[in-house]
Amino acid sequence: MKTLPATIIAILKNRLEKNGVKPLNGSLNILFGTHLAAFVFIILSVYAPQTADAQHHGYWQQEVEYVMDIDFDVETNRFDGHQNLTYHNHSPDTLNRVFYHLFFNAFQPNSMMDKRSRTIADPDNRVRDRIYHYDETEIGYQEINSLTQNGRDVDYTIKGTIMEVHLAKPIAPGESVEFEMDFHAQVPLQTRRSGRDNAEGIRLSMAQWFPKIAAYDDRGWHPNPYIGREFYAPFGTFDVTIHIDRDYVVAAGSILQNPEEVGYGYETDDMQVNRPDGEKLTWNFRSENVHDFMWAADPDYTHTTAQVPDGPLLRFFYQTDPVAENADDDQQEELLENWEELPEYTVRAFEYMNENYGEYPYEEYITIQGGDGGMEYTMGTLITGNRTLRSLVGVTVHELIHAWYEGVVATDETTDQWIDEGFTVYLSAFVMNELFDDGEEDPMLSRYGGYFNVVNAGIEEPMHIHADHYITNTAYGMASYTKGAIFLHQLGYIIGNDVLKRVLNRFYEEWQFKHPRGHDFLRLAERESGMVLDWYYEYWIETVKTIDYGIVAVEADNGQTELILERIGLMPMPLDVEVKFTDGSVKHYYIPMRIMWGEKENEFPDIERVVADDWPWVFPEYELTIDRPVDEIERIEIDPTQRMADTDRSNNVWRAEDS
Numbered sequence: 001m002k003t004l005p006a007t008i009i010a011i012l013k014n015r016l017e018k019n020g021v022k023p024l025n026g027s028l029n030i031l032f033g034t035h036l037a038a039f040v041f042i043i044l045s046v047y048a049p050q051t052a053d054a055q056h057h058g059y060w061q062q063e064v065e066y067v068m069d070i071d072f073d074v075e076t077n078r079f080d081g082h083q084n085l086t087y088h089n090h091s092p093d094t095l096n097r098v099f100y101h102l103f104f105n106a107f108q109p110n111s112m113m114d115k116r117s118r119t120i121a122d123p124d125n126r127v128r129d130r131i132y133h134y135d136e137t138e139i140g141y142q143e144i145n146s147l148t149q150n151g152r153d154v155d156y157t158i159k160g161t162i163m164e165v166h167l168a169k170p171i172a173p174g175e176s177v178e179f180e181m182d183f184h185a186q187v188p189l190q191t192r193r194s195g196r197d198n199a200e201g202i203r204l205s206m207a208q209w210f211p212k213i214a215a216y217d218d219r220g221w222h223p224n225p226y227i228g229r230e231f232y233a234p235f236g237t238f239d240v241t242i243h244i245d246r247d248y249v250v251a252a253g254s255i256l257q258n259p260e261e262v263g264y265g266y267e268t269d270d271m272q273v274n275r276p277d278g279e280k281l282t283w284n285f286r287s288e289n290v291h292d293f294m295w296a297a298d299p300d301y302t303h304t305t306a307q308v309p310d311g312p313l314l315r316f317f318y319q320t321d322p323v324a325e326n327a328d329d330d331q332q333e334e335l336l337e338n339w340e341e342l343p344e345y346t347v348r349a350f351e352y353m354n355e356n357y358g359e360y361p362y363e364e365y366i367t368i369q370g371g372d373g374g375m376e377y378t379m380g381t382l383i384t385g386n387r388t389l390r391s392l393v394g395v396t397v398h399e400l401i402h403a404w405y406e407g408v409v410a411t412d413e414t415t416d417q418w419i420d421e422g423f424t425v426y427l428s429a430f431v432m433n434e435l436f437d438d439g440e441e442d443p444m445l446s447r448y449g450g451y452f453n454v455v456n457a458g459i460e461e462p463m464h465i466h467a468d469h470y471i472t473n474t475a476y477g478m479a480s481y482t483k484g485a486i487f488l489h490q491l492g493y494i495i496g497n498d499v500l501k502r503v504l505n506r507f508y509e510e511w512q513f514k515h516p517r518g519h520d521f522l523r524l525a526e527r528e529s530g531m532v533l534d535w536y537y538e539y540w541i542e543t544v545k546t547i548d549y550g551i552v553a554v555e556a557d558n559g560q561t562e563l564i565l566e567r568i569g570l571m572p573m574p575l576d577v578e579v580k581f582t583d584g585s586v587k588h589y590y591i592p593m594r595i596m597w598g599e600k601e602n603e604f605p606d607i608e609r610v611v612a613d614d615w616p617w618v619f620p621e622y623e624l625t626i627d628r629p630v631d632e633i634e635r636i637e638i639d640p641t642q643r644m645a646d647t648d649r650s651n652n653v654w655r656a657e658d659s
């Protein structure tokens with residue numbers, strides 16, 4: 001008898017049960033033998049709707065359904081919560097334990113976040129040693145009062161920000177269980193991303209505020225303690241009810257279900273608002289296909305909206321008086337104007353992204369003044385408001401692009417942080433160039449300096465390191481933001497910018513509401529370009545080897561010219577070489593690498609391009625023949641578009657006048 005792989009069994013069990021068929025325990029393989037035809041049909045129905053590329057080779061992901069009810073006390077900054085979590089185990093594995101994040105526990109003296117901040121060489125200014133000095137009213141915590149699995153009490157162990165739950169009964173592949181929890185929490189003073197009473201006077205910035213089940217994938221559990229870096233969580237639905245003092249305006253990255261009971265600008269023109277009596281108002285939000293729920297609340301929020309044509313409704317929440325504490329009258333007026341202008345820019349940014357990089361799939365997106373800088377959350381962002389117009393638009397644009405890369409395509413921000421940050425930085429450069437009519441031919445080039453600085457300082461670390469484990473914050477920031485952005489721009493150099501755009505679109509299309517990893521992106525780049533690109537990933541992501549090519553000599557050779565190039569850096573690359581002649585004409589020479597097994601199309605069809613012999617990377621030097629005499633050449637340049645991160649460009653150019 002043929003044995004089916006566990007994943008297929010799990011999927012089949014699920015399918016059968018959904019269709020009302022209950023196979024006997026352990027009988028699937030026997031059934032397979034006797035009901036072959038029926039199973040072939042089911043297997044086909046499981047896989048048929050997917051294209052060959054979308055199968056992702058047995059890809060699966062876990063699924064969550066949260067229902068939460070929160071009773072908030074704005075006097076004590078504490079709240080009681082009830083959480084019902086239905087957890088669907090779509091993995092092929094039997095789970096004996098699960099983990100939850102209790103993020104607020106990070107904001108206590110001697111927590112891992114506190115200790116790390118006091119021992120790292122370059123601490124985040126927003127944290128430093130602040131947590132160490134917090135008193136009882138300033139710390140944060142999440143306490144678990146009770147926890148059951150399908151009605152049975154379970155034991156759990158809490159260490160810092162992680163709770164390990166010892167299950168009453170293992171969760172089999174394909175099984176769903178219900179966890180029921182009562183918890184109590186105190187909101188910390190705003191420290192990092194989340195908290196009460198931020199620097200601009202926003203009362204509550206509620207991110208990472210509820211006990212959240214950790215991610216489980218084919219690499220196992222990811223119970224990452226909250227130290228400083230970002231997040232990774234399963235997709236599902238969130239239904240959250242918040243009871244809070246009636247003068248508080250609540251903003252959330254979700255859809256409000258009861259605007260008629262709330263008002264505060266959520267009501268539509270034809271709606272009669274009837275607030276129920278009582279000290280508190282009840283707000284009910286619901287969202288699907290998301291992996292987080294962020295909210296904020298303040299009694300002074302102004303709420304405005306803007307509609308993206310054929311796109312989401314945008315909501316903006318900011319305080320008007322003052323936008324920032326300590327602002328004088330003139331500053332206050334300017335800050336207010338900036339917030340009034342922000343919606344128009346945000347609409348244009350959404351239009352640009354929708355048109356070029358795939359459509360934003362949710363009905364709404366929210367920009368909230370709150371937090372401590374800018375942080376992306378599902379369907380919205382928390383940003384600080386004390387900014388110039390350009391900075392306010394800049395941070396909003398950065399965070400909204402995260403809706404594509406983090407919100408919808410939910411890469412693991414702890415291990416593939418360079419995808420969500422790098423891709424966002426890359427696209428922000430182009431969106432901002434467009435929004436502000438900067439007219440920069442290549443707005444990405446100015447980003448390269450940050451990379452060179454860290455390389456020259458000798459503190460660079462590889463991009464694939466877990467985000468919390470970098471030696472310095474500087475190295476983390478450069479690797480994820482700058483080098484992540486250069487990863488894409490330089491990939492555009494290797495495969496061509498048009499192909500890169502197709503890859504980004506395909507990535508967004510195929511990995512919506514999923515958790516791809518770096519290699520999944522690279523495979524799409526290989527498919528679209530027809531090139532082998534494993535070397536690029538290995539060198540750029542996994543090492544700190546750098547690129548440096550140079551021109552060694554330009555020599556006359558029987559009426560032609562011999563150009564000798566050398567590879568000085570340890571990382572090999574294909575080369576674009578531009579030759580300008582004294583008669584004003586220009587010719588491009590393209591030298592692919594042999595290990596690419598392919599070549600890019602001519603990106604500049606108006607300029608004649610010669611595809612030269614490929615360069616086997618082990619050869620330190622390469623000879624290129626230019627079919628015109630040396631005295632007709634005015635200038636030669638390696639990589640004229642400068643997308644290649646060559647650490648020493650001084651040896652990239654040869655000029656006749658200097659020779």
Ligand SMILES: [Zn+2]
Pocket residue numbers: 376398402420421424
């Ligand atoms: Zn970011």
